[in-house]
Amino acid sequence: MRLRELFLGYAKIGLLGFGGVAVIARHVIVEERRWLSERDYAEVLGLGQVLPGPNVGNAAIMIGRRFRGLTGALAATAGLYAAPLCILVLLAMFYDAFGQDPHVAPVMRGIAAAAAGMVIGMALKMGTKLKPPIELVLVGAAALVAGAFLRLPLPVIVLGLGPLGIWLSLRRARA
Amino acid sequence: MSEESDLHALVVSFLGLSLISVGGGIAVLPEMSRLVVEEHGWMSQLHFAKLFALAQAAPGPNIMVVGLIGWHVAGAGGMFAAMAAMCGPTSLLAYGFTRLQRREFPWLKRVERGLVPVAVGLIAASGLLLAEGTVREAPLVLPVVAGSFLFVWRTARSPLWVLGAGALFGALLLRP
Incomplete structure (x- = not known):
């Protein structure tokens, strides 16, 4: 795959992603350009979700590297962020002037x-x-309460409930 | 505060935030608002909600609200510093993990399944906090919050529709 293709594909994802890019990213990568199969993309995205940071941004790095190495990762990332950032600057200037x-x-x-x-x-x-099992629903609810009502700091929530969720999920797998 | 120390604080804040950002940009919003509104006093809760709305109205990854906060605090330099701090280290991490094949680590899927509920709970908490900020200032917007919530939950249509409807509602009914 050419670098230009990576850049343009991701530019499309960035420019058409209103309210988040997850849906459009899957559409472009799997259905439109057929860079990856559904299964492979789910795998890349899943890894992007376990790692910290923006999921689709992580996936862009991994897909770019897979096809074209470091320059591929840079091209995909640049494509994803460049145009939206320019639009955002214009919006910010508009907001500063007329907000x-x-x-x-x-x-x-x-x-x-x-x-x-x-x-x-x-x-x-x-x-x-x-459709999570009941114990994981409770973990999610606890995160909601901790974040919105108790206003606990995020590190406390993530380090407290993250391992709990993982443990419950692994336990269910074994059962 | 001087511009340089603001830049420094931006980088430190978002660097720390990025490394615990499980579940992407929106899940960390409560912590972001805590840092930006309460700890550094860069803006009010309502202003934060409006910047987030602005970022939602623009296309692109949700994480770009970070750039907008950087812009508000320290101009163009702040925008790039904040985005680089938020996305740089995690991008390196993703780069390093590219070759990891999930098929060889079946437990990774289980780990993911255990983490996603935490992320979803945090995203819901973000929404509630944002809603609180907007409703407190203008209680009239409550139906907009509720309608938008139902629309996004129950349909698969583009969220641009609700943002547009919200704008229209504001223009027609919230005029002072």
């Missing part, structure tokens, strides 16, 4: 409310799609 404008502020308030609801919906969608 307090009485015509713009209410619009931003409406968008912020929609974005908040969207995140809750996304979490519920992910949760229901996984």
